[in-house]
Each structure stands twice: as structure tokens, then as C-alpha cells.
Amino acid sequence: MNRYSIITDKNPREIVLLRGSGCRWRRCTFCDYHTDSSPDEAANFALNRTVLEQITGEYGRLEVINSGSFVDLDGCTVDLLTQICQRRSIHTLHIECHWMHRDALAPFRERFAAVGTDVIFKIGVETFDADFRERILRKGIGRISAAEIAAAGFGEVNLLCGLAGQTAASMTADIECGLAHFSRVCVNLMVENTTPIKPDPEAVRAFLEEVVPRYKDDLRVDILVENTDFGVGE
Ligand code: SF4
Numbered sequence: 061m062n063r064y065s066i067i068t069d070k071n072p073r074e075i076v077l078l079r080g081s082g083c084r085w086r087r088c089t090f091c092d093y094h095t096d097s098s099p100d101e102a103a104n105f106a107l108n109r110t111v112l113e114q115i116t117g118e119y120g121r122l123e124v125i126n127s128g129s130f131v132d133l134d135g136c137t138v139d140l141l142t143q144i145c146q147r148r149s150i151h152t153l154h155i156e157c158h159w160m161h162r163d164a165l166a167p168f169r170e171r172f173a174a175v176g177t178d179v180i181f182k183i184g185v186e187t188f189d190a191d192f193r194e195r196i197l198r199k200g201i202g203r204i205s206a207a208e209i210a211a212a213g214f215g216e217v218n219l220l221c222g223l224a225g226q227t228a229a230s231m232t233a234d235i236e237c238g239l240a241h242f243s244r245v246c247v248n249l250m251v252e253n254t255t256p257i258k259p260d261p262e263a264v265r266a267f268l269e270e271v272v273p274r275y276k277d278d279l280r281v282d283i284l285v286e287n288t289d290f291g292v293g294e
Contacts (some may be wrong), residue, residue, distance in 0.1 A: 061077070061096075061268060061293065061294045062077075062291065062292050062293065062294070063076055063077040063078070063107075063111045063292055064076050064077075064111055064114045064292065065290060065291025065292045066119075066291070067123075067157070067290060067291070069127055069281050070170075070281075070282060071121070071244065071279065071282070072119045072121065073119050073121035073122060073123050073152075073154070073289065074115055074116070074117075074118070074119060074121070074122050074123070075113065075122070075123040075124075075125070075290050076114075076115065076122070076123070076124055076125070076292070077096075077111070077125050077126065077127075077220060077292040077293055078107075078111060078124060078125070078126040078133060078137060079096060079097060079098060079104045079105060079107050079108060079111075079126060079127075080097055080103075080129075080130045080133045080134070080137075080278065081097055081098070081099055081104070081128075081129075081133075081134070082094055082095075082097030082099075082132060083097070083127065083128035083129065083132065083158065084128070084129070084131075084132065084153065084158070084160070084161075085158050085200050086162060087198050087200060088184075088186075088197055088198055088199055088200075088237070089196065089198050089255060089256070089257050090137075090186075090197060090220065090223075090250065090253075090255050090256050090257035091196055091253075091255065092203070092253045092254045093127045093253075093287070093293075094127050095101065095127075095263065096126075096127040097127060097128065099189050100259055101134040101135075101136070102247045104133075104134050104137065105134050105137050105140075106286045107138040108133070108134075108137040108140070109137075109140060112137070112140050112141060113144075115144050115148055115150075115206075116148060116221070117147075117148025117149050117150055118149045118206055119146050120149055120150055120152065121150065121151065121152045121153075121154070122145070122148075122150045122152070122153050122154070123153075123154040123155070123290075124141065124154070124155045124156075125156055125292070126156070127156075127171050128156070128158070129156060129157040129158045129161050130155045130157055130161075130168065131157070131161045131166075132163050136154065137219050141153075142175055142255070143175075144170060144177055144178040145172060145176075146175035146177070149176075150177050151176065151177060151178060152177065152178050152179075153172060153177050153178070153179045153180070154178060154180045154182055154216065155168075155179060155180075155181060155182065155183050156178075156181070156183070156210065156218075156272060157182070157183060157214070158183070158184070158200070159163070159183060159200065159201040159202070159209070159212075160198075161198060162194075162212045162213065162277030163215075165181055165213040165214075166213065167211070167282065169213070170180075170204075170281055178242065180215040180216055180244075181205065181213060181214045181215055181216070182214070182215070182216040182217065182218060182246070183201075183214040183216070183217055183218070184199070184217070184220075185199065185206075185209065185216040185219065185235050185238075185261075186199060186219060186220035186258065187218045187219065187220065187226075187230075188205075188206050188233075188234050188237045188238070189230065189234070190203040190204070190205075191201075191203070191228045192225065196223075197220070197257075199230070206211075206237050206238070206240070206241040206242075207241055209241070210241045210242060214242070215243050215244075216242050216243060216244045216245070216246065216247055216250060217236060217241055217242050217244075217246070218237045218246045218247075219231075219234050219235065219245060219246070219247045219248065220250055220261060220264045221247055221248070221249055221250065221263070221267045221271065222249045222250035222259045222267050223250055223257065223259070223260055223263055223266040224258075224260035224263060225260075225263075226260070226263045226267075226271035227263070227266060228266040228271055231247075231263075231266070231271045232270075232271055232274065235247060235271070235275060239281070240279075243272070243280065244280050245280060245281050245282070246281075246282040247271075247275070247281060247282065247283050247284065247287075248283065248284045248287070249264065249267055249268075249283075249285045250263075250264075251286065251287060272285075
């Protein structure tokens, strides 16, 4: 499993995949990557330390992902992450969080502000069609709007494309909504995994042929056709 990478094309940054205690939601119907977790905090920290020590700060920008939310990381890992941000002059930290932990954003932001690091929280919304998101994908966000999600303190979103029921128009609408309310949008194409949710061939075709060409050069849009396109994971 590769856990450290550098993204050079859009929004250049280092990216690390850390291990936490596991997503506390775990109910999204399309997701099986929350299995990269362990209840053993000491083992998680030992692993995470080897990853965090690779950070050089060359772009001043770091993205941390951990197959869940930052609240699932152990205290020693967060302490070391704070120290690394300070030592390596990381001015911006991008980190993920589920809606259920939104009250944890402000104290985490304050903690990193104390070492000169601005935190941008990324949330997986998958789609702004709340009915599809909650009834089919079971995201656990509720039927709230993009504006409400942004107002809660989230600055970036993950979207999921290539699902049955999605069209080029609906996927484009999701991206446009994301760009209207958030600083960046990360678009993930659904890939085959162990869940019953499968990529839909027509939606995948529409995404690749009609949606990707429109956004591939947009510096605010990351497009992941494979889960490993950021260079981490397996
Ligand atoms: S919140 Fe994220 S990690 Fe948790 S089940 Fe949903 S997609 Fe998976």
C-alpha cells in the first residue's frame, strides 16, 4: 500500500494516506475502503509516523486522507501532524471529515492556526441530489443544501460519478454546484468493488466522453478515474 505521494499537475501538494480507527459512519452503500483501519492506536501511530516523516513541505500544501474522518486519527498522530505542519511550513492542510463530525471542525482549525496552517475540510457529498444521496447512497448527511454544507465550515467536496441513474447533465450539475459553493471539487468515477453498487456502463461512458473533457483542464477540479490516481492506496 503506497501511503505517500506528490501531486504536481493541479493544486500541487503532497498527499498522505494515514490509518485511523475507522470511519464511524460506515453505512455508505458504495464504500468498502473504510476497511483500511485498526483499533490499535499504537500500531496506527507507528505506521503513520513513517508516512508523516516523508513530508518535505516542498509545496507548502498537504492533503491528508484516512479512509474516514480526521477524528478517527489517534492523538499521537494528530500531535505529530501538527508538528510536521509547523516544521515543514505547511501553509494549507486539506483533510477529510464526515458531516456527523462537523462540530469538530472549529477546534481542529484553531489548533492548526496556532502553528500557521490553514485547514480546508473536504466532505464526501457524492451528489447534491439529496434524495439520491440519502436514499440510494446512504451518506448520512440529510437533506441539506450545498450552501448549508459550506456554511458548516467545509471548503471542498468529493463527488461520485458513473452510477446508474446519473446522466451527463446530472453529473455536470453536481460539479457546477460544487464549484459555486466550494473552493475545489474532487470527482471520483465509481469503480468495481466489493459492494453491491456497481459502475453503470452508460453513466461511465457519459462521464468519460461528455463530462471529463469539459473539466479536465479546470484547476479547481480533480478527476480520479481510478481510486489510486492521487498515487496513494492500492
Ligand atoms: S463516510 Fe466515507 S469512509 Fe465512511 S462509509 Fe461513507 S464513504 Fe466510506
